[in-house]
Amino acid sequence: MTRIALTPQVFSLISERLKALAEPARLQILDTLRKGERTVTELVEATGLGQANVSKHLRILFTLGFVERRKEGLYVYYALADDSVFQICDIMCDRLGDELKARRKLLAS
Amino acid sequence: MTRIALTPQVFSLISERLKALAEPARLQILDTLRKGERTVTELVEATGLGQANVSKHLRILFTLGFVERRKEGLYVYYALADDSVFQICDIMCDRLGDELKARRKLLAS
């Protein structure tokens, strides 16, 4: 398996995708989709965000391939494209756990 | 191994850390550090960024625990704290590979 080389252009592409994920509102949307596909309105209700903003967030997530869409009459169903988001969340959660541990150790000293 | 629950507060913490990584300049700095510890000046030379900006980026990366620092006389040596950044880059590169593959398939049809 050949890895893509980490050139500045690739960093730019990675950064663009990380920016898409580095937003609590979008993480919340993706987390909701983890339970299964949802319409925009359902996502609005689940997240408490405004409809226009949910649409904008979904557009970003769709453009960068994090969600898929399926139109059915008036409704548009969005679904997770893959689980890479949560692989990344797991890595970050491990870091958070380590931070906590380090802080506790510091307090204990 | 108990996982941290993905609450809105946790998403906010994750998002804060992803924002730190979602910046080409900082990815470039981290990539340079992959080869070993470097002084600020060396990072300025390696990245072509201004000294003030490198210092600012390093401050962010240090605050969020992505780099460590070691002072030695006038110099401050920065080093990678762990490899989670590149675990994430790997995930993103896999995604980029898939995107390429999908685009090729689309062109072939």
Added chain:
DNA sequence: ATACTATATTCCCATAGGGATATATAGAGC
């Protein structure tokens, strides 16, 4: 003390992006 170097910080500017509101588009049903 002064002079020099490495790093950090501050200030300013310009841009990007999120939220709210209003409007536009698309499809269903009558």
Added chain:
DNA sequence: GCTCTATATATCCCTATGGGAATATAGTAT
């Protein structure tokens, strides 16, 4: 055709943030 609903887009406001220049700070050397 008209109306209603779901989604998308446009506009405005405001904040956050990256880059550059200047300045401050810290350490070395003489």
